[in-house]
Amino acid sequence: DAKTTQPPSMDCAEGRAANLPCNHSTISGNEYVYWYRQIHSQGPQYIIHGLKNNETNEMASLIITEDRKSSTLILPHATLRDTAVYYCIVRVIQKVTFGTGTKLQVIP
Amino acid sequence: DAGITQSPRHKVTETGTPVTLRCHQTENHRYMYWYRQDPGHGLRLIHYSYGVKDTDKGEVSDGYSVSRSKTEDFLLTLESATSSQTSVYFCAISESAGEGYEQFFGPGTRLTVL
Numbered sequence: 001d002a003k004t005t006q007p008p009s010m011d012c013a014e015g016r017a018a019n020l021p022c023n024h025s026t027i028s029g030n031e032y033v034y035w036y037r038q039i040h041s042q043g044p045q046y047i048i049h050g051l052k053n054n055e056t057n058e059m060a061s062l063i064i065t066e067d068r069k070s071s072t073l074i075l076p077h078a079t080l081r082d083t084a085v086y087y088c089i090v091r092v093i094q095k096v097t098f099g100t101g102t103k104l105q106v107i108p
Numbered sequence: 109d110a111g112i113t114q115s116p117r118h119k120v121t122e123t124g125t126p127v128t129l130r131c132h133q134t135e136n137h138r139y140m141y142w143y144r145q146d147p148g149h150g151l152r153l154i155h156y157s158y159g160v161k162d163t164d165k166g167e168v169s170d171g172y173s174v175s176r177s178k179t180e181d182f183l184l185t186l187e188s189a190t191s192s193q194t195s196v197y198f199c200a201i202s203e204s205a206g207e208g209y210e211q212f213f214g215p216g217t218r219l220t221v222l
Contacts, residue, residue, distance in 0.1 A: 034210070036211075041196070041216065042216070043112075043198050043200075043213030043214055043216055044151065044200075044211075044213045045213070046210040046211065049210065087151075097150070097151070097152055097153060097167055098151035098152070099150045100149070101150060
């Protein structure tokens with residue numbers, strides 16, 4: 001499985017866009033990039049996924065570089081409720097591993 | 109929220125005792141997973157199931173066994189609990205392993221082994 005690298009922590013001002021980077025330089029051609037988040041001690045929550053093209057849904061946007069070696073999750077208008085740990089994962093089979101993620105702190 | 113429940117939600121047990129955690133879903137999803145979460149390690153896959161009686165190992169399967177006799181239930185058993193198995197355990201489900209699937213997670217079980 002491709003491994004991912006994320007910064008351990010980031011801060012973002014409330015109302016501003018939060019841009020969370022992820023490096024996945026060993027990703028294979030058929031592996032998807034997925035983003036989840038975990039608020040406090042709750043179970044992880046799915047956010048978005050993509051293969052090659054940029055994706056957008058009601059929660060976030062996902063920008064994947066053309067070489068697919070990195071991606072960025074964008075929360076367009078961060079709120080205090082977006083404070084969480086964000087996980088970037090790649091998978092092609094079931095044996096996926098979540099890393100330690102990025103702890104995003106949204107500041108009032 | 110996806111219909112996933114875990115029981116018990118909290119458990120304290122002693123080293124050497126057997127422990128069984130239960131995951132129950134009402135979504136009729138084919139795939140079910142057990143993860144553990146420890147500080148500094150993120151979530152790690154223990155076992156998963158791709159159908160009734162069909163299971164496979166994950167990254168950290170040693171010391172754990174699983175069973176799935178019905179679509180809706182996935183059991184995780186620690187035959188002889190050790191202190192290193194103190195963790196938060198999450199169950200997850202997904203409809204498919206194909207492209208674009210997503211996993212829905214349960215609320216977690218906090219297990220303490222003394």
